[in-house]
Structure formats: structure tokens, C-alpha cells
Amino acid sequence: MSDIQSISELVIVDVKPYYIEERIVDKAPLFVFGYQVTIRNNSQYPVQLLNRHWYITDGDGNQSEVKGEGVIGLQPIIEPMSEFQYSSGSNFRTPIGTMHGQYEMHCDSLINPLFQVDISPFLLANNTLIH
Secondary structure (H helix, E strand, O other): OEOHHHHHHHEEEEEEEEEEEEEEEOOEEEEEEEEEEEEEEOOOOOEEEEEEEEEEEEOOOOEEEEEEEOEOOEOOEEOOOEEEEEEEEEEEOOOEEEEEEEEEEEOOOEOOOEEEEEEEEEEEEOOOOOO
16 A cells, blocks of 8 residues: 555646636626646556645735536546646636645545645736736
8 A cells, every 4th residue: 555645746737827818808807817737647556536626816816716526527537657638727807816726636545545636836827918
């Protein structure tokens, strides 16, 4: 059996954010961002992504949280030495914001089968408006 700390360190999350567009909604700007997530399972055991928990902060410091099952309607099983990719997005009333969070993962091969994988903070920014 592997211990929880070592396997959570072997499940790596990489996020690549990108700016999509500015829209006008209710006479106010809305900045639309996307991000591509790659979850790499560098462990020797299959792992399943069960839940997500995002902390979202816009450029004015307004914070929100999003919790839910899986990602994009899936609870993927990621085989050893494999990866899972998906794309999603977020909207802000400001041209800049940040996100970070955790995935709750499951692995039958562990003594304690549930573990958390941290998602490091990343910046969502309209670089054309930031000097």
C-alpha cells in the first residue's frame, strides 16, 4: 500500500489559462476566460476524480466558491502514468482574476482511499488591458 501523501504528490495538475473575449451584459463589461487542465497520474495506481472545489477571486477582490461532482460532467478514472485533459471557463466583471482549488480523488489501493490534490493559484487576465 502507498501512503496518502506520496500518491497525492504524484497526481499533478497543470492549468493553462487564456483570454477569450469581452462581452457586454446588462450594460457592463464581462470578461470571458478559458483554461485547459491536465491531470497527470504519475503513481502506480488508478485514481478517480470525484469532486472539485474552486476558489475564484476577481480583480476587485470579490470571492466565490464552486463545489461539485467531477469536472465537465465526468468523474474520470486516470490510469497509472496517464493523464486526463479538459477545458472549462470562468467570467469576471474585471479584466483580471485568480483561481485555485482542490480535487478530491479516490484510489482503492490506499489504506485511506480518499485524498486531496491541490490546484495551485493561476491568473486569468486580459493582457491587452494590463500594462
